[in-house]
Amino acid sequence: MAYNEGMLRDGALENRTIIVTGGGTGLGKSMAAYFLRLGANVVICSRKEDILEKTASELRQSTGGKIIYVPCDVRKTEQIENVIAKAVEAFGQVDGLVNNSAGNFISPTERLSYKAVDTVVDIVLRGTYYFTLALGKYWIENHIKGSVLNIVTTYATTGSGWVVPSAMAKAGVLTMTKSLAFEWGRHGIRLNAIAPGPFPTKGAWDRLFPEELAAKFAFENRIPLARTGEHQELANLAAYLISDFSAYMTGEVITLDGGEVLAGGQFNFLKEITDNQWDAIEEQIKSATRGGKSPE
Ligand SMILES: CCCCC/C=C/C(=O)SCCNC(=O)CCNC(=O)[C@H](O)C(C)(C)COP(=O)(O)OP(=O)(O)OC[C@H]1O[C@@H](n2cnc3c(N)ncnc32)[C@H](O)[C@@H]1OP(=O)(O)O
Numbered sequence: 001m002a003y004n005e006g007m008l009r010d011g012a013l014e015n016r017t018i019i020v021t022g023g024g025t026g027l028g029k030s031m032a033a034y035f036l037r038l039g040a041n042v043v044i045c046s047r048k049e050d051i052l053e054k055t056a057s058e059l060r061q062s063t064g065g066k067i068i069y070v071p072c073d074v075r076k077t078e079q080i081e082n083v084i085a086k087a088v089e090a091f092g093q094v095d096g097l098v099n100n101s102a103g104n105f106i107s108p109t110e111r112l113s114y115k116a117v118d119t120v121v122d123i124v125l126r127g128t129y130y131f132t133l134a135l136g137k138y139w140i141e142n143h144i145k146g147s148v149l150n151i152v153t154t155y156a157t158t159g160s161g162w163v164v165p166s167a168m169a170k171a172g173v174l175t176m177t178k179s180l181a182f183e184w185g186r187h188g189i190r191l192n193a194i195a196p197g198p199f200p201t202k203g204a205w206d207r208l209f210p211e212e213l214a215a216k217f218a219f220e221n222r223i224p225l226a227r228t229g230e231h232q233e234l235a236n237l238a239a240y241l242i243s244d245f246s247a248y249m250t251g252e253v254i255t256l257d258g259g260e261v262l263a264g265g266q267f268n269f270l271k272e273i274t275d276n277q278w279d280a281i282e283e284q285i286k287s288a289t290r291g292g293k294s295p296e
């Protein structure tokens with residue numbers, strides 16, 4: 001069994017309708033494709049209608065699944081309500097939401113204008129809480145046990161320089177995930193999150209991470225498992241978390257990053273030491289021990 005194969009059984013998401021924000025591109029598109037293969041009805045939404053239309057038609061053909069698209073800027077509540085209305089009209093009800101839309105700039109923070117910070121925070125944080133609130137009201141009113149999956153980042157927990165608006169916003173999304181998981185648990189509504197490490201997408205690579213930076217960074221060299229993620233790996237986890245297979249899990253964030261986040265460990269800089277250097281270090285430590293040296 002390869003890690004880039006589908007994990008859940010056929011029909012695992014049958015009779016479920018799932019909205020995927022930012023579902024026209026990148027990871028959103030890959031999750032939408034897998035949900036369709038598992039039998040879900042899928043609604044993709046984002047700002048660019050031409051991209052949504054192309055993706056919906058491609059996925060309809062490649063999966064044979066039921067998919068519609070509705071243009072929507074997640075910063076606009078009336079557009080969010082329109083997505084939900086169109087989804088209910090097409091499929092009867094909505095059962096799941098993947099908050100995947102995002103914007104991000106990699107930049108020294110002092111170079112950002114106020115508007116640049118607002119742009120990222122509004123898409124990521126405001127867009128996520130608007131969509132979650134709109135669906136939560138609908139689910140509670142209609143006694144539907146909905147499931148929300150928020151796509152965050154590992155730096156939502158650790159913090160990170162050079163992506164500060166995104167880090168602040170994703171941290172807010174993570175706190176909302178945990179807070180609402182508690183509050184809405186009594187309605188049977190679950191909220192979980194995935195914190196992905198680097199997964200190659202055009203949005204993250206070309207626009208966020210231009211070529212010179214990508215070459216310098218070489219993610220593969222910094223990740224313990226020495227590779228970037230495969231989209232199917234993330235889609236597998238997303239399908240599990242949005243499905244009833246995870247019915248007893250809520251308020252959880254799962255990191256899927258090949259161990260990248262562990263680089264924060266205090267002694268991880270020792271990764272650079274060669275085997276020969278370790279031989280010499282071991283000898284030095286043993287000889288110090290034999291000499292009975294102790295700190296004064
Ligand atoms: C590789 C490892 C991954 C690590 C974790 C990744 C996390 C991610 O979130 S990846 C997701 C990446 N995807 C995207 O960011 C989506 C692609 N980006 C966009 O679609 C757009 O860039 C946008 C939605 C983020 C913003 O578009 P728009 O609303 O049209 O905004 P404007 O172009 O009008 O700009 C608004 C404001 O921001 C300033 N600005 C734009 N780019 C930059 C930049 N690179 N650095 C600094 N400032 C920037 C721009 O100048 C505007 O400000 P004012 O000049 O004050 O008007």
Ligand SMILES: NC(=O)C1=CN([C@@H]2O[C@H](COP(=O)(O)OP(=O)(O)OC[C@H]3O[C@@H](n4cnc5c(N)ncnc54)[C@H](OP(=O)(O)O)[C@@H]3O)[C@@H](O)[C@H]2O)C=CC1
Binds near residue numbers: 028101154199
């Ligand atoms: N790829 C990676 O390595 C990582 C990605 N992530 C997260 O994964 C998710 C997907 O990222 P990825 O696939 O890489 O990037 P993409 O750029 O492909 O996806 C971002 C999506 O957000 C949509 N979007 C942006 N602004 C808005 C808006 N105002 N309203 C509605 N939709 C909007 C875009 O569509 P449109 O332009 O049509 O609006 C686009 O489809 C994001 O949440 C990102 O933070 C987290 C960690 C690592």
